[in-house]
Amino acid sequence: MDPMRRFPLPPCPSDPQPRTPTLRDAEAEKHCLKMSNTVVVLWLPPGQSGLGKSTMVNTLFKSKMWKSTVQGLGTPTPQTLKLQSVTHVIEEKGVKLKLTVTDTPGFGDQINNDKCWDPILGYISEQYERYLQEEILITRQRHIPDTRVHCCIYFVPPTGHCLRPLDIEFLQRLCRTVNVVPVIARADSLTIEERETFRRRIQHNLRTHCIEVYPQKCFDEDINDRILNSKIRDRIPFAVVGADREHLVNGRCVLGRKTKWGIIEVENLAHCEFPLLRDLLIRSHLQDLKDITHNVHYENYRVCRLNESHLLPRGPGWVNLAQTPAGPLAAPQPSKVHQQAQEDSEDGDEY
């Protein structure tokens, strides 16, 4: 199987599984066969401009999802953060992937970057809120349109030293609300030894500041998961390089960057860890990302919101959440939820 030619597949029963089938796989199978359509994944890659985010998305999906701006001809740094979303539907072997990618141009570029994470956190909360609103309706749709962010790729600039204060602040807030996968961007400026040192330092920083990135240790279900995920956790953050141009190397056509001293092949594990990232996000853990978003992050959000709106009956089942979600929750009108809930309770419906 030539990994470069075919579009990456979501886990399918016919392919050899990296782990023993679990209940989740069975559900996925059901999911795949029954619905065989929209699987929605939202990615929100923050990071300063020029770290290769758009190119990375193009590389991952081998399609021109994004018109990457050639460096030097871009527009001047926008003063405000405006989130821009692009949705594409890609298909392979009867499985459709509806992918929405949200970009955050101008993040971290200003002189004063204090609270620059607020729009991003607000956007994530907004998607949860939208889902929540649909979910608590009396007559709700069979398939609630899922616009929640399933995964966030955080691009760390390749300084070679350690995480910057901005990175730490942002990651601390982000990892509480969404699955975060940090990557070392533009890793072609670091040698292999430098990459290892940088990676160890970042891992140390993440541990010191209690930042739990995906795959989180606490969600490993069994020993097999733990073994698999430990291997992944050891390599995170992946050092990636993105490219959307093809070059001829030894008779093969490869995606890469051509410099005067050599060609960096994106899919060559000796050059960069892009294949690991792609495998993690698409081939092995796509469904897991969605599950954790739904079962953990979204549930956390929901409990918080319902606590706030005092909809849960006070009693032994009262959940006391010690931690409050960081960053201002996009405060949509609580009155609206309250109103609907009142109607529901009037109808004798209870949550």
Add this chain to the structure above:
Amino acid sequence: MGGIDKEYVGFAALPNQLHRKSVKKGFDFTLMVAGESGLGKSTLINSLFLTNLYEDRQLPEASARLTQTLTIERRGVEIEEGGIKVKLTLVDTPGFGDSVDCSDCWLPVVRFIEEQFEQYLRDESGLNRKNIQDSRVHCCLYFISPFGRGLRPLDVAFLRAVHEKVNIIPVIGKADALMPKETQALKQKIREQLKEEEINIYQFPDCDSDEDEDFKRQDAEMKESIPFAVVGSCEVVRDGGTRPVRGRRYSWGTVEVENPHHCDFLNLRRMLVQTHLQDLKEVTHDLLYEGYRARCLQSLARPGARDRASRSKLSRQSATEIPLPMLPLAETEKLIREKDEELRRMQEMLEKMQAQMQQSQTQGEQSEAL
């Protein structure tokens, strides 16, 4: 033969005398490096001067960085090459651009540069001027990130704050992250932005018109490659098993630091150290320092007034208008009093002499009458 000897006076040996004196005195040069952390500044400095200035450096941990403010660090090293001694002072700005809120983080740097000017001004106006230590910053290498889309707001703010006070040479660090086309596009963008924001970087002077074409072409090429896209390395690697070169070894190839096709390191080294070191010092002294001095004295003479007349006019005017600006008030008063005393004594003497003359005149008349 004889004719030539008669015409030869001997002052053609002056340059040699100058050379000998300068060599004995040694040269001193202060270089400042500024820019975000992680752009390869320390590595480049070590590569440029082939020393390990940062041996005992401790990189701060991420948690320490959260509360770190900008500090100015000075490191001195004496380098000798071919009998020429250079006392190099390196000014580093760790913590620049690191925090979440970088507003005004360039102010300590500006203050530092002005302090050096102030110190020199005081020394120059003092009584003992034999051993003035020149700690003024002669050049600032500003590192621009290769990952951005040109100058970022912080870069622009810093450059605007210091461009009238120090020679700026913009440099793109870690340039091996860029493909050739990207490098060109980035350089072009930076040049446009510098023009737009009216930032004056150091202008390498034009070469003399009597230089040969080759040199002129080389000079033009070097000027075209500003901002310099550099890669630094102190490690020697074997280039494909043949010759040892200084470079960085990747799995896809080796970047050679001293290869002009790979990066502009050689250009930067040539311009900074080999050809234009003295010019940088001269521009600092003749233009930037004089500008600072004029502004300073202007504000002393007319407190509150800050008009921007041309610098040369001011310096000439101020020399005549304000004779002793730096002497403290007590001393001038003393001088005035002394002068007054002298004047009075002279007047007394004059009166005495006049009285004597009158006396002798009357005596003469009397004797004539008799």
